[in-house]
Amino acid sequence: MLKNPLLKVLILPFSLVPYVCGGTFFADPAKALPGQTTEEVGAWIQAHPTLRPNINEKFFIQKSDTAAQRFTFQASVFAPGKVEFIKDRSRIRSERLSMYDAINGMSFERLEESLRVVYGLDIYQDFKRAQVIYEYPSQSTVNSARFAKTPIREALRGELRVGDRYAYWVEIAQPKNGKAFTGQMTVLLKSDLNKLEAQLKSR
Numbered sequence: 001m002l003k004n005p006l007l008k009v010l011i012l013p014f015s016l017v018p019y020v021c022g023g024t025f026f027a028d029p030a031k032a033l034p035g036q037t038t039e040e041v042g043a044w045i046q047a048h049p050t051l052r053p054n055i056n057e058k059f060f061i062q063k064s065d066t067a068a069q070r071f072t073f074q075a076s077v078f079a080p081g082k083v084e085f086i087k088d089r090s091r092i093r094s095e096r097l098s099m100y101d102a103i104n105g106m107s108f109e110r111l112e113e114s115l116r117v118v119y120g121l122d123i124y125q126d127f128k129r130a131q132v133i134y135e136y137p138s139q140s141t142v143n144s145a146r147f148a149k150t151p152i153r154e155a156l157r158g159e160l161r162v163g164d165r166y167a168y169w170v171e172i173a174q175p176k177n178g179k180a181f182t183g184q185m186t187v188l189l190k191s192d193l194n195k196l197e198a199q200l201k202s203r
Helices: 005-011 014-021 038-047 108-119 121-129 139-148 151-155 190-202
Strands: 060-066 069-076 094-101 131-136 156-162 167-173 182-188
Touching: 038 069, 094 108, 108 121, 108 167, 108 182, 131 190, 156 190, 167 190, 182 190
Parallel strands: none
Antiparallel strands: 060 069, 069 094, 094 182, 131 156, 156 167, 167 182
16 A cells, blocks of 8 residues: 555546545655756745655655656756756756656556646646657667667657746657656756757657
8 A cells, every 4th residue: 555645646546536536645746857946846845744854855756655667856966868968056957756656557648647747737837738849769760779679769768848938858668568667757948959959859
């Protein structure tokens, strides 16, 4: 039996979410997001009724009742993708939700629901209205991955979206024969989107 409210919301099958939540565990509209200071984001995380960090957790939160089901939240001063040297480490540039569920599997819909749980309706609606600017894998990537016998490249499925407020990167690992167990949703600054897109296209 899962004890943590966040795990009850995020790990149970998507179709059951409205029945088990009843709105109880949905966070208020987000008050700290990429672009804000580390102090603002840190304070928001500590006060967040859903994330509920442990005493030693600050920008990296882990929730798990079993080895088969895990959830993590990470706020970072770095843009997603390859880590580069930065001078300004006083502002958060990306926030990532990661989920692993070997029991129920993973889907884009469940990652979208996790976004709504953590950030509230405003950010969720910005994501839903956002334009998809890149999707992968392409058929050529699938063909080359099969030829090179690199199933991980073939399994990674994702998209980049740009909304009015933020950019979003969603990704799951979907094997050719089987269901996905892992996925992540990243909220990032729109100014970092071109760099991430270029890296995803070249990996």
